[in-house]
Amino acid sequence: MHLLYSNILPLRVKPGEQSFLDALAKSLGEADRLDVATGYASKGALLELDKNLQETSLNQVRVNLGMYFIEGMPEGMYRTAMELADKWQADGQGEIHLVRPFKYHGKVYVFYKDGQPFSAFIGSHNLGAIKLEATNRRQYELSAMTDNPEEVAALAQFVDELWQPKCSQPIQQVQGMTLIAEKNMALNGVQEVSQLPPNSVELYDKHKTQVSFELPLKVPAAAERFMDDGKHYTKSNINVAYAAPRSARKPRDWYEIQLTVSKSITTMEGYPEKNKPFFVVTDDGYWFKAHTTSDGNKQFSAVGNELLIGRWLKGRLAAAGLVKPVNNTQEDEDRSGMITQEMLAAYGRNTLILSKTDQKAVDVCENDEGEVIRTELDVWLLSFEQSNNDEA
Known part of the structure; x- marks a missing residue:
């Protein structure tokens, strides 16, 4: 020996x-x-x-x-x-x-x-x-x-x-x-997001109101991920990174998503007003500023960083071992990096839950003249919590 x-x-x-x-x-x-x-x-x-x-x-x-x-x-x-x-x-x-x-x-x-x-x-x-x-x-x-x-x-x-x-x-x-649950590393170093102290999510959760919306995540079944027909799975929503690149020299970032919300939800009473920012607290303890934009108020996105929500959402799936980030979506011939219904089923959730709290927080920014502007913004909770992550 x-x-x-x-x-x-x-x-x-x-x-x-x-x-x-x-x-x-x-x-x-x-x-x-x-x-x-x-x-x-x-x-x-x-x-x-x-x-x-x-x-x-x-x-x-x-x-x-x-x-x-x-x-x-x-x-x-x-x-x-x-x-x-x-x-x-x-x-x-x-x-x-x-x-x-x-x-x-x-x-x-x-x-x-x-x-x-x-x-x-x-x-x-x-x-x-x-x-x-x-x-x-x-x-x-x-x-x-x-x-x-x-x-x-x-x-x-x-x-x-x-x-x-x-x-x-x-x-x-x-x-x-x-x-x-493993830590989502995709948000490391992202300037527009911060990590909240422990127990902060629970504190905000106690202040939830009855105003809440369930936002479906539209993705194909695995067998449908090569179909670019009227379902537009590669042209919008979670897998927009697989759409045609904006530039021949630069493919879309894998974390890019378009979180498109249907009119049946955006017209409901209490849904966030168009172009009126608010703070978001995620179920895993992140804090950032978001807003709703576009025609019909259909786009839900972070303020100042179009990849942030994609990094949060897709990063969760990657941390769970369900998908691997792709460096170049145009070279991903088998579309292994495309989010599918099967992945969401294995994760245990295929919707986001957006819930308003009765809390407000002060947003501090500068205007074009360099003046400091303080504005009170609503605080909302955003959850992508798994329904089956406690036990195998």
Whole structure:
């Protein structure tokens, strides 16, 4: 048995030592099956395993995740794990299990060739260590590798026992696990939006009035996302980024949306007046200024930033692991970045809820002459809260 090191300054791997990643690459190059029993993983690590299944001699992977059933699993991680579990199972390439009766925090990797285990790792490297990312690049771990037949057999037997129904279940069969909402990173650094202190949303929620509107999100079914007919799925609303670009040199930003509200809603009593700004408090704690514009008062948008609401809405779906932002929508030939009815169904909501409060807040700005103008604006709540994000 010998040690496997992280390669992080100031403890760089020395001559004669072996890093965990180098040992892993060498063992995967010799193996046709990998069994992993780990406390934690990451989306990137699971996708890296899938990449190995497609590109190397590895043809079977079994992953057992030990901490999530009791602690809860990040939502994006859960959806990635579910997608890969279904894919691997359908292709006969593997499964993903969750340990249920207790927290399992061990980290064991067992490598097989022709049905026989030949090498194993044990130590502190969670599965996330196989894919270096910002969150783990400076996290030092230490493990050990053995090719001693008795030690390898003992670790393989342990992983097999942990795989049994008394200890774990396929992730597709697990019920009652808490899903943890992940932070929407798409609003980071956006000047026109600010993050409210904790509990502020609850305080404003207590001041809601009876004036409330449900705004449908118009998107195609997955099978309809290539249809550019009278439904105009690529010409307006949530997927306007897939419409023809305004300039041949510059495609539309993926976060661009047109939140178009029907006349049956805009003419209801209490709906915000056209071109009269108001403050918005979102259910996840963001604050920005919005208004309604255009013919018939049909456009709902943020003031001063046409991408802001798209970053908030689409960023929520991306954080949930349901879609990946697209750099160039004109090159997204399979339209994988288009929001569909299936995505919203998986998220648990296909409408926004806009509710007026009895509160006002002061807006401070300068006019063209440089004078400071203070105006009291209404405060509204905007919710895209999931209806099924508490449990898997």
